Amino acid sequence: MEGHREVLDRQNLLNEANNEFNSHHWKRAEDLYTEFIDICMASGERDSNDLAIAFNNRGQVKYFRVDFYEAVDDYSAAIKANRQFEVAYYNRGLIRYRLGFFQDAESDFKKALEINANFEDARLSLHQTILDCEEKTRRGY
Incomplete structure (x- = not known):
């Protein structure tokens, strides 16, 4: 103690x-x-x-x-x-996004939003991650 x-x-x-x-x-x-x-x-x-x-x-x-x-x-x-620390999920998601690990980033951004539905930066990052993941798939990367 x-x-x-x-x-x-x-x-x-x-x-x-x-x-x-x-x-x-x-x-x-x-x-x-x-x-x-x-x-x-x-x-x-x-x-x-x-x-x-x-x-x-x-x-x-x-x-x-x-x-x-x-x-x-x-x-x-x-x-x-x-x-329940949504900022850490968001920060980890940003790096995963930058490294091209879009599915992991998406998961982190979703978790941040699950904890705090008003986390606008996480919402915007999630949206961009989904778009970039779709583009990556479309291009066959």
């Missing part, structure tokens, strides 16, 4: 990581998210919204670096930590 101090320290670490992320200090943010994730995993805290956010945001940093497969791993870990 964690003490109040450990939880507070962990929350401060996540806040610092988020501040660095929002300031576009990508390397520092990634390092802090990794530290936060490691602490959570070591403490057995594997099911939480904070952990999902840390994985998702670290995935964003990797996406910006064009490390798509590593970003997908982080988005998948975010989903595992919080199955």
Whole structure:
């Protein structure tokens, strides 16, 4: 069982990581998210919204670096930590779309919309994915 101090320290670490992320200090943010994730995993805290956010945001940093497969791993870990985190499904879907994995992307966008029917970016991305998948099939790719 964690003490109040450990939880507070962990929350401060996540806040610092988020501040660095929002300031576009990508390397520092990634390092802090990794530290936060490691602490959570070591403490057995594997099911939480904070952990999902840390994985998702670290995935964003990797996406910006064009490390798509590593970003997908982080988005998948975010989903595992919080199955109702529609943003992680959307982000993973975007990468799958960019990599040409249209059916996987379609599945992720649909799941994001299942969780949040008002997620307009997911709706637009789903529509484009379906169109591009049909075009790919039509051309015989």
